Amino acid sequence: MPKDAKDLQISPQEPPGSCAMELAGLSLRFRGQPNDVVDDVSLSAKSGEVLCVVGESGCGKSVTVMALMGLLPPDSSIISSGNLKVGDKEVDLRHDTLPRAMRGSRVAMVFQEPMTSLNPAFRIGDQICETIIRHSGVLRREALSRAEEMLQRVGIANPSQRLFEYPHQLSGGMRQRVMIAMALANDPQVLIADEPTTALDVTIQAQILDLIRDLRDTTGMSTIMITHDLGVVAEIADRVAVMYGGQVVEQGPVREVFDNPQHPYTIGLMSAMPGLDRPGERLAIVPGTVPTIANMPEGCRFRTRCAFAAGICAQRPPLSEIAPQHDVACHFAPLEDSVEVTG
Amino acid sequence: MKQDVILEAIDVVKYFGTDAGWMSRGPVIQAVAGVSLEVRRGETFAIVGESGCGKSTLARVLMRLLTPTSGDVLFDGRQVSAIQGAELRTLRRDMQFIFQDPFSSLNPRMTVARLVAEPLEIHAPELSVQERRDRVAQLLRQVGLRAEHADRYPHEFSGGQRQRIGIARALASGPKLIIGDEPVSALDVSVQAQVINLLGDLSRDLGLTLVIIAHDLGVIRHMSDRVAVMYLGRIVEIGATEQVFTDPKHPYTQALLAAIPSMDGPVTDHSATVHGEMPSPSDPPPGCRFHTRCPHAQDLCKTKTPQLAAAQDGSHQVACHFAETLQRPHLPQTAPRKSKTAEARFALYRAATEGGTVTHKTHQDDP
Known part of the structure; x- marks a missing residue:
């Protein structure tokens, strides 16, 4: 038995509702880059809960979970802050990673490319x-x-x-x-899945999602799942965190976020989905493309693509609670109270 | 009736590995096993299916990038499968292709101007240098790129912009029909929406016929007028998109639709979901090719191949022995349930992105 495995063996039955995993204030940049690729990201998952992290390529969702698993090469990435708590084990990610005995047993990871x-x-x-x-x-x-x-x-x-x-x-x-x-x-308490169904066909995807749901119900493990597909989020998540440009812009219980989307990016993503309603009509779009990390604007990183951006957006909006457990980082939330669109 | 058909496939079969030499005696892959379809002028026709169902092979046969093992493809009444030389060049002018991967389908050593000018050099050699330059600028504008982009290289562009370059290349020769093999599936949702809108605008403005190959049912529902569902080399259902999506008659179509993750949360009806995986096209099951996974399969399905035939209510064609008697599964609502709040914000967002003037009520520090 590995020498540090013994003192990590705590009772698998955590009190329900406690946080099985909590990541606080993770910031990291790659060497040679002027801006953080992950900027003050906090995520948490209670036991028996599925948290989906959703965002488009380059939003930092994969880097975040790689960092919390300690999979980033230390010579190319600089973690400037970040605390990880799994069960009662606390790790300062600046100079430590999760002990090897925990990775792969207490915290396990499924990667995107099964091939x-x-x-x-x-x-x-x-x-x-x-x-x-x-x-x-x-x-x-x-x-x-x-x-x-x-x-x-x-x-x-x-x-x-x-x-x-x-x-x-x-x-x-x-x-x-x-x-x-x-x-x-190894009966993990936390399962981290990075786009586990992206490479699969839709009928197989349905089978895998069913499996993850079953496992959550039978083992009570908490799952952090990365995806770019809002349909998958709706299907499996209890809570969702929307990321853009390395920041969490909105998070909350999935039904609440879908029924009451607050951040312009969340609204844009949801209305850009070609879906079952309004076939043939023009889709709403998110104009432009994601800026590169070097060109990320100061303040709200979405402001260069946001139709509602104003001067104040040069200051970073805090992630603040707008409804119970529902946080959003936008100066203008809720939109209808602060903006008017004419023409 | 017949003349509004621009592209027709008649019992197209494409097997791979039939002409194996003495070195390779691998199994014969039955990629496309007898497909007939008609694409009407000006419509957007979609072919949907999972990986390995033969949809990309079919597209390549329709394009004459592959020659069929047997069967015929007619474009504008001309036989496509046998022509050569100058005739083939004319066909290439009238029929263009958009590839899936915008990262590997553009030559990294050519500027955008040269990439887009290349098809012009072949299909319109009579243009002067200046005319060609003007046409390139016009094409770039048409796909939403700026004139100054012309001197850049593909690596300077994002995925969505590269796909626009690919579309500009396809448009250069002035085609009547464009086949897109998963044209948006490599793109992120927000960018994907831009390209879908672009393709819609182009087909309307230029009167283009589009054939879209895709596995994303949301994309298909949104873009296409008619759809063919393929399974293991055969079409199992074909008809107007609206019909097929609201009243799927083949168990496979039903399973596909039931498997779409629904925005309304977890599906409750699992009766339509299928188990297992698609068998190998080198050894397809006899009879109905879907019978190994079909929840309704009976003995007849194992021996007799069902033919594509009009359903009794006349709505569309389906290849299933029991299409008329099957119980319809409960499918996700056609339009996902949305709260009033969400609807209002979507409307606000749409108005703002489509050129509305935004005024801020609370913050007066707007520059």
Whole structure:
């Protein structure tokens, strides 16, 4: 057993409603860049809760979870602030990462590309066993039977045979299930999933979302899921955090945010979705494109693309509560009270 | 009736691996297994299906980027599958392609001006240098790029802008029909909306016929007039988009629609969801190709291949033995439920982005 594993073993039954994971004030930049790619981001997930982080490419959502897993190369990224709390373990991300004994067991991660994140040279079973043996120190035979049980649990038919197959023998959806099985093998309290369904077809995506929902209900783990698809958010999330340009611009319970969207970016994203209503009509757009990190404006980073921007937007709006548990970072929220559109 | 058809596929079959040499005796991949369809002039026609269903192969056969194993493609009444030389060049002028990946489909060493001028050099060699330059500027304007963009290289552009360059290239020869293979799926939602609007404007203003290949049902519903649903090399359902989306008759279409994540929260009806995955096109199941995953499959489905036929209510065509007797699943509401507050803000947002004047009531420090 790894030497620091023992003192980390706390009771898996946390009081319900407590924060299984809490990230506070993470700021980080890449060496040579003038601006932070992640700017004062705080996220938290209670046990049994699914938090979706939604945003477009380059909004810093993946970098955020890479940082909290300690997966960023320390020589190219500078973390200037950030505190991570998992259970009762607290880590100052500026000079520490989550202990190795916790990564992969208490906190597990599923990556986006099931095609590239499995090692093509090893059998599925060996790859799952590796994480089990690493964290619990059991014998291989025991680990294998645990691996088989995990495959069964994520809905893979014929698990005893699949254990001895290589990744190339599996389809994309099955590989993603294997990734999930691997992440769940050590009963994590927190599962971090980076676009777990993006590479998959919609019928397979529905199966994987069903699986994640089932696991949340049966194990009570908390899930942080990164996605760019608002449909997926509506389908699976309890709470949602919308990111733009490395900042959280809005967060809250999913129904509340969808029924009462406050930030112009959230409103823009929702109305830009080609959907089932108003076919054929022109879609509302978010004008322009995301500025590069070097060209990020001061203050509200969305202001260069925002139709409602004004002078005050050069000052960064604080993320403040506008409705119970619903925070937004916009000087003009709620919009209808502060702006008028004519013409 | 017949002359308003611009593109027609007649029983198109495309197998890969049939002409295997002595080195490769791999299995034959039945990518497209007998597809007939008609695309009408001026409409937007969509082909939808999951990866591996043969939709991209079909698009390439329609374009004559691939020659069909058997069957015919007619463009404007001309047979496409056999022509060569000057005739093929004319066809290329009338029919253009937009590729999925704006990052790999543009030559990184050419400026935008050269990229867009290239098709002009081939299809309109009579233009003088000045005329060609003017035409390039006009094309760039048409797709929403500025004239000064002409001297830049592709790497200086974002994904959405690159896709616009690809569209400008496709428009350069003055085509009648454009086939887009997943033209917006590599783009972020906000940028995707811009490109969808652009394609809609172009098809309306230039009278273009669009054939859109996509897997995103939201995009299809929004853009297309008619849609064909493909599964494992065959069309299982084809008809007016509105009809197919509101009254899907094939179990696969029903499953696809039920699998769209709904903005209304978790779906409650799981009766239509399918299990398992699409079989390999090198060894498709006999009979109805969907029977291995179909929740309603019966013995007949395992042996007899259903043909595409008009449904009894005459609305559209479906290839299922039991299309008439199947129970309709509960599908997500056509329009997602939206709160009054959200609706009001969407309207405000739309007005502001579409050129309305914004006045701030509370903050007077507006410059």
